[in-house]
Each structure stands twice: as structure tokens, then as C-alpha cells.
Amino acid sequence: MIWLFTAISLVFGWFALRDVDWDLFLASFSLLDPSWFAGFVLCMLIMVHLRTLRWERMIRPLIPPDFNRRTLRLTSWIGFAAVILFPLRAGELVRPAFFRGKPGHSSFGPVFGALLVERVLDGLWIVLAIASAFAWRFFRDDFSVPAWALGIWGITSLIFLVMLGVLIFIAKAPESAWPGLFRLTGLPMLARRFVFAQRLNAELERITGRLALGLKSSLASHHLSAAVAYTFGYWGANAVGILLLARAFGLPAGPDSALLVLGFSAVGVFIPGAPGHVGNFHEFARLGLSTRFSSAMVTGPGMAFVVTLHAVQTFLYLGLGLFGLMALPPDLRKWKKKG
Numbered sequence: 001m002i003w004l005f006t007a008i009s010l011v012f013g014w015f016a017l018r019d020v021d022w023d024l025f026l027a028s029f030s031l032l033d034p035s036w037f038a039g040f041v042l043c044m045l046i047m048v049h050l051r052t053l054r055w056e057r058m059i060r061p062l063i064p065p066d067f068n069r070r071t072l073r074l075t076s077w078i079g080f081a082a083v084i085l086f087p088l089r090a091g092e093l094v095r096p097a098f099f100r101g102k103p104g105h106s107s108f109g110p111v112f113g114a115l116l117v118e119r120v121l122d123g124l125w126i127v128l129a130i131a132s133a134f135a136w137r138f139f140r141d142d143f144s145v146p147a148w149a150l151g152i153w154g155i156t157s158l159i160f161l162v163m164l165g166v167l168i169f170i171a172k173a174p175e176s177a178w179p180g181l182f183r184l185t186g187l188p189m190l191a192r193r194f195v196f197a198q199r200l201n202a203e204l205e206r207i208t209g210r211l212a213l214g215l216k217s218s219l220a221s222h223h224l225s226a227a228v229a230y231t232f233g234y235w236g237a238n239a240v241g242i243l244l245l246a247r248a249f250g251l252p253a254g255p256d257s258a259l260l261v262l263g264f265s266a267v268g269v270f271i272p273g274a275p276g277h278v279g280n281f282h283e284f285a286r287l288g289l290s291t292r293f294s295s296a297m298v299t300g301p302g303m304a305f306v307v308t309l310h311a312v313q314t315f316l317y318l319g320l321g322l323f324g325l326m327a328l329p330p331d332l333r334k335w336k337k338k339g
Helices: 002-017 022-030 034-062 069-085 087-097 108-141 147-172 174-185 187-191 195-219 221-248 255-270 280-290 295-327 330-338
Strands: none
Touching (some): 002 087, 002 280, 022 295, 034 069, 034 108, 034 195, 034 295, 087 108, 108 147, 108 195, 108 221, 147 195, 174 195, 195 221, 221 255, 221 295, 255 280, 255 295, 280 295
16 A cells, blocks of 8 residues: 555656756756745744644643643654655654553543544645635636646545534534444444454444544634634745745745645645655645646746745654654653553
8 A cells, every 4th residue: 555655656746847847947946035935934934833833722631731831842743744754644643642552541532533623624724725716816817727726626625524524423423423434334244244343343433432532622612713723824824935935936926826836735745645745745736836837937946946845844844853752751752662
């Protein structure tokens, strides 16, 4: 499975780089405006800070009190880096794993529920951002939206709306949610014949109950409103940073261009793939650019912009993750080794 999705990412990468004008690509870096670039880096730092604060607020009611704010921040940075480092988005499990197995305080299930809500909030914001860019182009610039772009937006919208519906269903009725999902999996047929299927059903039912605790907490109005506010701030800083980076490369980008690059690159990153989201990010960010700019601009300074955006975000997250590992409290390290 890992090799399959890695191959898909490599195909995406080939599509992104297949017709790049390498001379113009390299020349674009010599024209980079350092002041705009510095503003971009500042926005990326603000973005990570707001993302960290959102996660802290979402899981604070669900975790043991001995996890202080500094420790939470370090584990958040490690988890963010893991999402980039591990293939197939397996790194998503790292943040909840810090709260797994501590005697009497296992919070993995509830924290994972909060993570699912976080992911749906991100997806819905992306859907809204792309729709806003489409509306900007249609009403302000009188440009038509490509059919393929509408198709990607429609599929993404459907996926995250369905996810939201499932999470709300589990949160409100966990005792009936798993039996319904259980029937859809086909496990009842196996459970009649195999003991392992019966045990698997019992374990999944227990997990669903724990998951519902995190979903209920995250979807409660007073917690959800704060998470939504941080989501807008986090992605807003990301969008402003993208706009500043585009200016640094001399691209005549407006708010619609920044939102399209942000939206489509996020859709690509949501697809399980190779470590670093290599390929997925580049091709989908290029798709965002191609809805606004000419092919000559996309294959030259446009791809220099995309590669720089990906590199800065990747090294920022990996650097913070490495710092988090080095600064992690010794007692937490010992517990992780025992667990």
C-alpha cells in the first residue's frame, strides 16, 4: 500500500514538473524580493503558532492535567512534523499517541476524536476558500471557472460534509452509531464464523465509545466556536503568506490566486502519499496557479514559487518537530519508551 501511494505521488510530481522551463525557473530565484519573502516567513510562523493554539484548546479538556502548556506545544510540533515525515498521513496518529497507555489516564480515543473534528474543520475551510476564489473570479473579474476545478471542489465538499455528518452522528448517538457502521463493514457475517471477528467488533465498539467523548467535547458550542476562530486565523495567515510569496516572485497574484493555491494544495496534501507530500503538493498547487495564470508563467516563476512554498513549510515543520523531540521532558520520554 505504501509503495502504491508513493508511486501515485511520483506521478503527481512528474505532472507538476513535466514541462518546467528550467532556465526561467532558476532565474526566478535571483529576482526574489527579500522583503516580501521575510513577510511570508513571518506569516508561516504565525500560522504554526495559531495551529498549535487551536490544538491545545481542543484537547485540553480531554487530557491529564500533568501535561502543561509547554509539553503540549512540544508534542504538537512533533505531531505536525510526523504528518510530513511519515507516508500515507500515518503521522496523524502521533499527536493522540502521546496520550495513550498512561495508567489510568489513557486519552487516545477522545484525543483522536478531537483530531477528526480538527481535520473536518480544515476541510470545510478549504472548501469555503476555493468557493470564495471562484466567486471572486466570476463576479469581479468575469472569468469562467474550469470544469475540472469545479469537479475537484465538488468532490472535496462532498467528502468533508459526509465526514461531518458521520462525526455528529457518532457524537450524538455512540451506542447506535457503531452497530450501524458495523453492518456496513460486513463483519456480522464473519462474526458468525470466526472468533477474531467477534473480538474485533467488541474492540471497535469500545473505541467508538471513547471516540465519541472527544467528538462531543470538540463539537460543543463553546469549544467549537474557539476552534473555528483559530481555524480562520491559521488558514488566513497561510493565505496571506502565500500572497506575499507570490509577490516576492513577481507574480501578479490577488486574493483569489492565493486562495486557489492554498485550497488546491491542501486538497493534494489530504490525499495519502509519499513522505513530505512530495508530488501531491506540487501538482495541486500548480493546478491552483493554472486557473489564473498563463502556461509560460506557471512553468517558470510559478513553479519556483510552488517549490519554495513547499520547502519552507516542510523545513519549518521538521525543524520545530526536531526541537520538540530534543526538548521533550525526560519523564515523558521514559514513559513513551515503556509504553
